[in-house]
Amino acid sequence: MAKSNYFSIKSLVAVGIGSALFVILGRFGSIPSGIPDTNIETTYALLALIAVLYGPVAGLLVGLIGHTLKDAIFYGSPWFSWVIASALVGLIIGFASGKLKIEDGQFGAPQIVKFNIYQIIANAIAWFVVAPSLDILIYAEPVNKVFIQGLVAGGANIVTVAVIGTLLLIAYSKTRTKQGSLTKEV
Template sequence: MGELAKSLSTKTIVAIGIGTAVFVILGRFVSIPTGIPNTTVETSYAFLALMAVVFGPVAGGLIGFIGHALKDAIFYGSPWWSWVVVSAFVGFLLGFAARNIKVEDGIFGAKQIISFNVSQVIVQAFGWMLIAPALDILIYGEPANKVFVQGLVAGLSNMVTVGVIGTLLLAAYARTRSKTGSLDKEETL
């Protein structure tokens, strides 16, 4: 068994498996074409954000990587590695940036929402608008004007999707958790 697997809890490994499956399903069946070739509005990134915040950067990175690679392989014949790498990057950094957001403690108020969204906008801007186009040019020899437009559209649509749906998912999840210290010890007579 590899060192990574030894350091992950069973709960995290299960979350990676389920998260990957949901990412693939959402990426295939709940995405909206943008009119830009090979670029869609992806609800899968809102779910990736939820999983990364709840289960951490390693789970977020692996769900992004495996989920995107499988989706591309199953539905398009082969992975588009530049974007697979960015999905892993986004999942990892969302989990890392959100480590101070305590949704497990039932807390996801205005301060956490702002922090989450500032982080996700920065991470996605860097990933989709810089890294993905640069890798498209380096790996596939794609024309710069094409890939930077694709990266801009993907980045902006993912920012909005994660900002709206991801925030709603995290708020709903936080409401299912007990706030720290909310249960008082029952007094005995």
């Protein structure tokens, strides 16, 4: 996708579908972690896929809208510190979209490493720093509790995105024609 065209119809449709899938996976693709109010989420692999394919704005919007809807539907109201963290994950991973060349059918070892560096940074910032800090500032939650939740959520999200997200991107890249693989007959 062209970097200058973040708000195309295609991107808006991806945000809508991605947000809906975020809600569904948040409900049916979550595994309890044993830490209160903290699950192992498959939603972040989907968020990473959307962010890489459609860029940082789409990633931010899917994280923001999807997490807000999920919390509102299943818990009664959004937990905004974690909604903001999800949006941040989508935004940061989305910045990798132009560097991975996945649309050119390339997603080998170098791109996998780049993708995982971005997603580790995104999840670390969002879950080890932003979510716990906002929990304290917005909701006056206990410091020990929120940092344990953040460490568990962040660690689980890093692993989930590394495994499922990488597999999704590999599968997607195989549907693209590799750049330079077609030759013109004269």
